[in-house]
Amino acid sequence: MGRYAVAMSRTPPEEGTPGTARPSLRRGYLLAVVILLGSLLMVWMYARTAGEREQRAAQAAFESQSDEVLTLLRQRLLHYELALRGGVSLYWSVSRPTERQWRDYVGGLDIEHQFEGLLGLGYVPYLRRTDLEALQLAMRDEGKGLFQIRPHGARAIYGPILMLEPQSIGNRSALGFDMFSHPVRREAMAAARDTGQVRLSAPVELIQRGGDGRRNGLLMYAPIYANGIQPANLQARRTAMSGWVYAPFHVRTFMESALRQLDSGQLLRIVDLGQGGPGIEVYVDPEFRADPEPETLRHSETVELYGRTWRVDFQSALRTAGAAGAGADLRTSVAAGLIVSFLLFAVVLTLAHTQSRAERLAEAMSESYRRSEQRFRNAMLYSAGGIALLDRQGRIVEANPALARILGVAPASLPGTVLDSRFVDPGTGVAQGDSYSTATCKLLRSDGDIRLVELVRSPVPGDVGSDVASLVQVEDVxxxxxxxxxxxxxxxxxxxxxxxxxxxxxxxxxxxxxxxxxxxxxxxxxxxxxxxxxxxxxxxxxxxxxxxxxxxxxxxxxxxxxxxxxxxxxxxxxxxxxEPLQRTQVDLSRLAGEVLAELRQGEPGRTVEAVVEPGLEACGDPALLRNLLQNLLGNAWKFTAGRADARIEFGRDPDAPPAPGMLALRVRDNGAGFEPAYASKLFRPFQRLHGADEFEGHGIGLATVKRIVERHGGGISAEAAVGEGATFRFTLPERAPEPPHEPH
Structure with a gap:
C-alpha cells in the first residue's frame, strides 16, 4: 500500500511540457513508421507466396475433381456391365431364352430408372451361314415370317440384332441389322469374343436418335459361350462363341446421367485414341475452348476402359480464382498492416496516459477477485454435498456445513482434523497427489453409525505459500x-x-x-x-x-x-x-437319388427330368433326413403329374444369404404350384391347398418336414405361383458342432 500511495501522490507531467511529451510523441511516430514499413514488406511477401500456394491448391483441387469425374464415368460403365452380365447369366441358365423371358428380364431391370442412359439391352447371335439358314427356318416355323438381315449379302459370319428390349420405335427398327458387317462394331465384337471380357466400341452412329436429335453413341458387348463356360485359349473361344449381349447408349445422355450428382463446374472433352493417331472425338462440352485463357485450369488423363484408350481433357468452366484471390489477399494484408500500424502508433502516444488506467484496472480486478471469492463461499455454504479443502498432510483447512452434517459433528470442530481418520479403515480414503481420483469408503459418524460415502478429490492450484492443496467432495451413497x-x-x-x-x-x-x-x-x-x-x-x-x-x-x-x-x-x-437325434454325416445327394428311384419304381410310366446336385452333405439324423426328402421330393413328384415336361431339382440355394455352419438347400419343381397368399398354411398339420380329388394326401407331410428342419436347427420357407411350380428353401447344419476344448 505504501508503494501505491507514493505512486498515486505523484503528479504526471502534462502532455505539453517541453522535453517530455514531444520527444515521446516523436519516438512514437518513428516507431509507427518503422512498423508500417515492416508490415507492408511482410504483407507483400506473404501475398506473393499465398498466391502461388492458392494456385497450386486450386490445381490440386481441380485434378481431384477430375478424378471424381473419371470415377463416376467408370461407375456408370460398371453399372451397364452388370446389366450385360445379368443377361449373359440368363443365357447360361437356359440354352436360348424366349422373347418373353428376355422381355421379362429387361423389364425387371427397370432400365429407365436404374440404368439411366441405356437405350436398351439386346441379344446378337454369332452365326455362320448355315446357322443363319437354320435360324431363319426355325423362326419361319414359329410363325414369325422370314428373318431379314440388313445389309444384304453373303458373308462368312453374321451378327444380326435378334432381340432388343424395351421395344421402342427406335429399338424395333434396329432388329435384323447385321452389326458384324460394320467395321467399328465388328472390332468391338471380335475383341469381346477373343478376350472373353466386356468390350466397348469406338464412337458410332446409332440407329436410334438421341434426345438432341443426334445419333452419335457407343456400344458395349459381353460375349456368350456355349454351355456357359469360357474356353482357355483363343481358338476354343472362337469355336465355342454363341453370341453377345449388347447395350447401346448415346454419349451425351450417358455423360449427363453419370455426372448429374457432381456439380464440379468442369468442361470435358473425350477423345478415343484407338490405334494411335489424333483419335476420334467421343464427347465434347459445348463450352470447351480449344485455346483457353492462361488463367484457365487444365488437366488431361489417359484411361483404359473396356478395351478402349480414352484421353479425357478437363478445363475449368470459370476463370480461376487464384490470381484474384492472391490480389484480394494482398489488399487485405496491406489494409490490415496499415490498421495495425496506426493502432500501434496510437498505443505509443497513449502510453503516457496508462498509469491511471492501470490503477482503475487493478481496482476492477480486485473487485472481480472479491466477487469470485464470494461465489465460492456461497457454493460451499449452500451445497448439498460435503466439501472440504485439505492441506498437503490431509488436514481439513475449511469445510462446509453439509460435510459436518454427514460426519455428525459441529462445523467448528472440523478445521485442523485429518479427514482420513474419519473412515472405518484409515488409509482407504482418497490418496494425496497431483491428479484427479475417486473412491468409495465406509465412514464412521460421531454417533457410531457407519455410512458408505463416495469421495472425489481434485488438486487445487493455490497461491504461493498457500496451505490449500486439494478439494474433496463427500457424498453419502x-x-x-x-x-x-x-x-x-x-x-x-x-x-x-x-x-x-x-x-x-x-x-x-x-x-x-x-x-x-x-x-x-x-x-x-x-x-x-x-x-x-x-x-x-x-x-x-x-x-x-x-x-x-x-x-x-x-x-x-x-x-x-x-x-x-x-x-x-x-x-x-x-x-x-x-425320438432323440442320432447325428452323423449324411450324403444328401445319394439319399435324394434313392428317393427319386423309389418314386420312379412306383410310377414307371411317368417321364420326369430329375436334377440332383452331387456332393451335398449335412450333419443330422439319417432316418429323419430321409423322411424330409421323401416328403419334399414326393410332393414335387405328385404336383408335377399333369405336366409332360415335368422337372424336379435338388441342390444348393444360390439366393440364400450366407449363414456360418449352415447348408442352404432348395427343392424346385415346375408343377401345379399354389397361391402365394396361402404359403403360411403349408406347414400346419392337416392344412391342404388342393382338394383331395385333385391330389391325394393327409396334410401332415410338410408339417413333419418343418419339425425335422427345426429339430436340426434350421428353417424352411416356400414360394410359388399357380401353374408355375413351387420352390422349398431350407437349411441344415453342414458339420457337427465341435466339442468345447478342455483346459490343460
Whole structure:
C-alpha cells in the first residue's frame, strides 16, 4: 500500500511540457513508421507466396475433381456391365431364352430408372451361314415370317440384332441389322469374343436418335459361350462363341446421367485414341475452348476402359480464382498492416496516459477477485454435498456445513482434523497427489453409525505459500447402494421364477405329447370296429340293404380308413418330436437319388427330368433326413403329374444369404404350384391347398418336414405361383458342432 500511495501522490507531467511529451510523441511516430514499413514488406511477401500456394491448391483441387469425374464415368460403365452380365447369366441358365423371358428380364431391370442412359439391352447371335439358314427356318416355323438381315449379302459370319428390349420405335427398327458387317462394331465384337471380357466400341452412329436429335453413341458387348463356360485359349473361344449381349447408349445422355450428382463446374472433352493417331472425338462440352485463357485450369488423363484408350481433357468452366484471390489477399494484408500500424502508433502516444488506467484496472480486478471469492463461499455454504479443502498432510483447512452434517459433528470442530481418520479403515480414503481420483469408503459418524460415502478429490492450484492443496467432495451413497442391492436381489428372484416357469412349460409339453399319443392310439380301436362291422354288414346283408345302402357303407368304410391314415400320420409326427437325434454325416445327394428311384419304381410310366446336385452333405439324423426328402421330393413328384415336361431339382440355394455352419438347400419343381397368399398354411398339420380329388394326401407331410428342419436347427420357407411350380428353401447344419476344448 505504501508503494501505491507514493505512486498515486505523484503528479504526471502534462502532455505539453517541453522535453517530455514531444520527444515521446516523436519516438512514437518513428516507431509507427518503422512498423508500417515492416508490415507492408511482410504483407507483400506473404501475398506473393499465398498466391502461388492458392494456385497450386486450386490445381490440386481441380485434378481431384477430375478424378471424381473419371470415377463416376467408370461407375456408370460398371453399372451397364452388370446389366450385360445379368443377361449373359440368363443365357447360361437356359440354352436360348424366349422373347418373353428376355422381355421379362429387361423389364425387371427397370432400365429407365436404374440404368439411366441405356437405350436398351439386346441379344446378337454369332452365326455362320448355315446357322443363319437354320435360324431363319426355325423362326419361319414359329410363325414369325422370314428373318431379314440388313445389309444384304453373303458373308462368312453374321451378327444380326435378334432381340432388343424395351421395344421402342427406335429399338424395333434396329432388329435384323447385321452389326458384324460394320467395321467399328465388328472390332468391338471380335475383341469381346477373343478376350472373353466386356468390350466397348469406338464412337458410332446409332440407329436410334438421341434426345438432341443426334445419333452419335457407343456400344458395349459381353460375349456368350456355349454351355456357359469360357474356353482357355483363343481358338476354343472362337469355336465355342454363341453370341453377345449388347447395350447401346448415346454419349451425351450417358455423360449427363453419370455426372448429374457432381456439380464440379468442369468442361470435358473425350477423345478415343484407338490405334494411335489424333483419335476420334467421343464427347465434347459445348463450352470447351480449344485455346483457353492462361488463367484457365487444365488437366488431361489417359484411361483404359473396356478395351478402349480414352484421353479425357478437363478445363475449368470459370476463370480461376487464384490470381484474384492472391490480389484480394494482398489488399487485405496491406489494409490490415496499415490498421495495425496506426493502432500501434496510437498505443505509443497513449502510453503516457496508462498509469491511471492501470490503477482503475487493478481496482476492477480486485473487485472481480472479491466477487469470485464470494461465489465460492456461497457454493460451499449452500451445497448439498460435503466439501472440504485439505492441506498437503490431509488436514481439513475449511469445510462446509453439509460435510459436518454427514460426519455428525459441529462445523467448528472440523478445521485442523485429518479427514482420513474419519473412515472405518484409515488409509482407504482418497490418496494425496497431483491428479484427479475417486473412491468409495465406509465412514464412521460421531454417533457410531457407519455410512458408505463416495469421495472425489481434485488438486487445487493455490497461491504461493498457500496451505490449500486439494478439494474433496463427500457424498453419502448409503441409501442408493441399499436400493441397488434390493434391485439385484429382485433380479435373482425373477430369474429363479423364469427357470421354474420354463420347467413347468417343458413338463406341460411332454404331457401334451403323451396325451396326443394316447388319444391317437385310443381312437384307432373304435375306428377299426366301425370299419369291421361296416364290412361285415356289406358282405352278409348287401342284398337286403340295396345299392344305396352299399354305397353308404362304402363311404363309411372309406372315411374310417382315411381317419386311420390321419391318425397314423399324427403318430409319425409325434414320434419325430419325441425320438432323440442320432447325428452323423449324411450324403444328401445319394439319399435324394434313392428317393427319386423309389418314386420312379412306383410310377414307371411317368417321364420326369430329375436334377440332383452331387456332393451335398449335412450333419443330422439319417432316418429323419430321409423322411424330409421323401416328403419334399414326393410332393414335387405328385404336383408335377399333369405336366409332360415335368422337372424336379435338388441342390444348393444360390439366393440364400450366407449363414456360418449352415447348408442352404432348395427343392424346385415346375408343377401345379399354389397361391402365394396361402404359403403360411403349408406347414400346419392337416392344412391342404388342393382338394383331395385333385391330389391325394393327409396334410401332415410338410408339417413333419418343418419339425425335422427345426429339430436340426434350421428353417424352411416356400414360394410359388399357380401353374408355375413351387420352390422349398431350407437349411441344415453342414458339420457337427465341435466339442468345447478342455483346459490343460
Amino acid at each position: 448409503t441409501d442408493r447402494v441399499r436400493a441397488e442391492r434390493e434391485v439385484r436381489l429382485l433380479n435373482r428372484t425373477l430369474e429363479a421364477r423364469v427357470e421354474q416357469r420354463t420347467r413347468e412349460l417343458t413338463l406341460a409339453n411332454h404331457e401334451l405329447e403323451s396325451f396326443a399319443y394316447s388319444v391317437s392310439h385310443d381312437l384307432r380301436a373304435p375306428l377299426r370296429t366301425v370299419e369291421g362291422f361296416s364290412r361285415l354288414l356289406g358282405e352278409r346283408f348287401g342284398d337286403a340293404i340295396g345299392p344305396d345302402g352299399q354305397d353308404y357303407l362304402a363311404r363309411v368304410r372309406k372315411a374310417a380308413n382315411r381317419m386311420d391314415a390321419l391318425i397314423d400320420a399324427l403318430l409319425k409326427m409325434s414320434r419325430i418330436t419325441r
